[in-house]
Amino acid sequence: MATLKVVVTGGAGQIAYSLVPLIARGLVFGPGVRVHLRLLDxxxxxxxLEGVAMEVQDSLFSTVLDGVLATTDEAQAFDGAQVAILLGGFPRRPGMERGDLIGKNASIMKRMGEALERYACHNCKVVVVANPAPTNCLVLSSHAPSLSRRNISCLSRLDHDRMVGMLLHEANRSLSAPVSAGGGDAGARGWRRLGPADVRGACVWGNHSNSQVPDASAVEFLIDGSWVPAVSVIGDSGWLDLSTSTPQGGRVLEGEVSGLAEAxxxxxxxxLGxxxxxxxxxxxxxxxxHLSDWLAPAAVSVSPSQAVSMGVTSDGNPFGVPEGLFCSFPVHCGGDGEWAFAEGYRLPEEAERQLEASIAELREEKSIVSEMLGE
Ligand code: NAX
Structure with missing residues (x-):
């Protein structure tokens, strides 16, 4: 059994606390891959961090876990690392300007990039979760020049999963509703609850921020063996339509949600509320x-045949996004460490317009970090 060296930064934080059991149970890299876990904080x-390590020991995880190291030493944590999960970051404090937060986290990412460059395996696969995630990827890649930009990714999968979860919720609600007065209920129609494998075409484009573009125009559901456009299942085209839902600078107040994208x-x-x-x-x-689709065999992968949203380099993208950025796109993953831009996606006019605004924000963040790091 091969042993994979996996570093998780922000190891004492709350996401790590939920992630470590998934890794240790073989649910991320597969049951046939032993993992040596390094938790850095x-x-x-x-x-x-020491307390987390104690709990890992007490959990008697399966033989997948080859050992756990809790450390504050970057050299130890990144030594020979083949996968890096970067959760560690500075939280936004009251009164802090967005630019200050970006700058603080850029300094952390600079250090992480240098540590990757010096200590990690040069084919290391990286997922950046700490915010601002796409811009952090840029900083990281410029300080880890030996690492291919294609090995650096950031998480937009949570946004994607939220979107799919909401679509499923609405579709199941529509499908389970009585056909007409006296027409019987779902049970009477033999209705089958749809699950994640019954949705395709969802994508969240752009930045991981309020400017993100959750475009549902290509979404279809698998009903009785055929793919059916979302609007035919959900019925409410307004709820699905991006133009009813414009980014509002981070503030979405309860009761004001007008559509899927805004939700x-x-x-x-x-x-959080x-x-x-x-x-x-x-x-x-x-x-x-994100990691199992990208790196694990199809048996473990969550979405083996579907496109998923992933923050990757914009270099070579077919969607007209300028090169030199990291941005969320629809991609196909092979489970072998490779990914490719998904084919067949055409953004409607409104989505294009909103994506342009998101790209403008990514460019602005890029110039903030360049100025702060003197690059
Ligand atoms: P926590 O605040 O619980 O944990 C962060 C941990 O990072 C802390 O233990 C802190 O000590 C550590 N840390 C700070 N600087 C570090 C450094 N230089 N090296 C190593 N560790 C360091 O945050 P948590 O809820 O776990 O979230 C982690 C990050 O994910 C945050 O930046 C958060 O904004 C970001 N998120 C990104 C998401 C995405 O979709 N891209 C969604 C979830 C999450 O909000």
Whole structure:
């Protein structure tokens, strides 16, 4: 059995707490891959990190886990790393300007890039989760020049999964509704609840921010063996339509959600408002899906034959996004460490317009980090 060296930064944080069990149970890289896990955090979090390591020991995980190292030493954590999951970042504090947050996290990503360059395997596969995720990828790649840009990705899968979850919720609600007065209920029609494998064509494009573009124009559901356009199943074209839902600078207030796109953009804030903590379980699950689709054999992969949203380099993209950025696109993954831009996606005019605004934001973030890091 091969042993995969996996580093998780921000190892004492809340997403890591939900992610480690998924890795240790073989649900990310597959049951046939042994994992040596390195949890990295900063010295102020060393005690909490030690507590996580104790819990890993106490959990008697399967033989998939070849060992766990809890450390604040980047050289140890990244030594020979073949997969890097970068959760560690600076949280936004009250009164902090967006530019300050971007700058603080850019410094962290610079360090992570240097550590990857010096210590990691040169074919290391990276997923950046810490925000601003796509711009962090840019910083990372410029400080890890030996690493192919195609090996660096960022998480937009949580946005994608939120979108698919909402689509399924609406579709199942429509399908289970009585056909007409006295027409019987779902059970009487032999209705089958749709699951994630019964949806295709969803994609969240652009930045991982409120400017993201959750475009549902190509979404179809698998009903009785045939793919059917979403609007025929859900019925409410207004709810699916991007033009009813324009990005609003990060504020989505309860009761003001007018459509799917706005609900997807506002989901993180809604979870935070309800839980008083940001999304962690769903974020960990999205990271697991992102990595298993990209790196694990089809038997483990969550979406072996479907395009998924993934933040990747814009170099060579067929959608007209300028090169030199990282951006969320629809991609196909082979489970072998490769990915390709998905074919057959044509953005409608409104989605194009909103994507342009998201790209403008990515460019602005790029210039903020370039200025701050003097590059
Ligand atoms: P937490 O604040 O719970 O954990 C972050 C951890 O990172 C802390 O333990 C902190 O000590 C550590 N850390 C800070 N600087 C570090 C450094 N230089 N090296 C190593 N560790 C360092 O955050 P959590 O909820 O786990 O979220 C982690 C990151 O994911 C945040 O930046 C968050 O904004 C981002 N998210 C991104 C998402 C995405 O879709 N791209 C969604 C989920 C999440 O909000």
């Amino acid at each position: 900063i010295p102020p979090a060393a005690n909490a 997807v953009r506002g989901r993180g804030a809604a979870v 309800a839980r008083k903590l940001s999304s962690a379980m769903s974020a960990a699950n999205a990271i697991a899906g």
